[in-house]
Amino acid sequence: MSTKTGPQRYPGASRANWYQDDFGGDPMQVDVVVLHTTEGPTLPGYGGGSSAPNLTAVPDLAAKKLKWYQHFDVETSSRALVNLSGGVETNTQNVCQVELVGTCDPKTHKKWTTAGKAHIYWPDAPDWALQGVAAFLGWMHEEHGVPLVGAKSWPAYPTSYENGGGQRMTAAQWKAFKGVCGHMHVPENVHGDPGAIDFARIIKYAKADLDLDDDTPEATTPPAKPTVPAFPGRKYFVTGATNAHVLKLGKQLVKRGFGDHYKVGPSKSWGEADRLNVRDFQKSRPELRGDADGNPGPLTWRLLFT
Known part of the structure; x- marks a missing residue:
């Protein structure tokens, strides 16, 4: 399969x-x-x-x-x-x-x-x-x-x-x-x-x-696969955290079609809309369905950017 x-x-x-x-x-x-x-x-x-x-x-x-x-x-x-x-x-x-x-x-x-x-x-x-x-x-x-x-x-x-x-x-x-x-x-x-x-x-x-x-x-000819950026660490994706990694994740979620919960678009501040969009992405992947909690980890990050 x-x-x-x-x-x-x-x-x-x-x-x-x-x-x-x-x-x-x-x-x-x-x-x-x-x-x-x-x-x-x-x-x-x-x-x-x-x-x-x-x-x-x-x-x-x-x-x-x-x-x-x-x-x-x-x-x-x-x-x-x-x-x-x-x-x-x-x-x-x-x-x-x-x-x-x-x-x-x-x-x-x-x-x-x-x-x-x-x-x-x-x-x-x-x-x-x-x-x-x-x-x-x-x-x-x-x-x-x-x-x-x-x-x-x-x-x-x-x-x-x-x-x-x-x-x-x-x-x-x-x-x-x-x-x-x-x-x-x-x-x-x-x-x-x-x-x-x-x-x-x-x-x-x-x-x-x-x-x-x-x-x-x-x-x-199939397009070349993009280079996957290194996962920055879970500490950047907690409630109230504001950093460029959150914005990068949000933009990638929108690009992949998982931005439904944003009202105006992604931002640098991690919030509930980010978590729900990550959860939707995780639920779409059989590798992540058992861990679809909306919290990005290394595997979620890698799959999102490949």
Whole structure:
């Protein structure tokens, strides 16, 4: 079983619909992102989490941005793919799954448009929506080494349903795949989402954000691991302590997606918000779940900075 290696929370993502505590999941070193479309106009309930992905991107049409909801850690298996008994692994095949709220079905798009129901039709998504997806993929590349490459064929729905476009991978291809694909590419599954999403443009935006050459092979190379600063000692992390180490820890918690308890941001003074954020990080790591007391020690420090 693989060990988690990168930040588990996408910065800014809400955990208002968090399902990992109820459904668990297997830890993985993610090297694949699977894109879905919800085929609905709002954040799904996912059966209380029983069929949820790792994250959902909900378009805020008025603000022209995606609002992200995180349901499972990035490197914990989620539940949005069919996994047949005795077949190839899907949900647990080192995959982070993302649902994009909206539709890839032209008939649904027409019906919603006629009814005046605001939505995103992902094959013709606006630039701001594609850039929002690109930003996430860029983060996955930087933090988890997911290659900014993908499946070659992205046929339109409904041709993409089952394997009408010939796009679905074989078991061997799926096991060897690293990069970004759609639900329609995963073996054992019949769904055809996200259809003819403009994958080339998404990757172009992701590489531009990272200042990468659009054709560079470095895009498939995992980033180097950062140097871990030495743990300064527990005496710096007690109530009322004010020092630069507290601020450094707080900034790293925010970077890793564990800043929910800060009201305005981290500071140099150790307080309850710091302790609660450290506790949340500790609870996310199997190595620390038995010692999730919010007090940073050498192991918490090392895992937080790697």
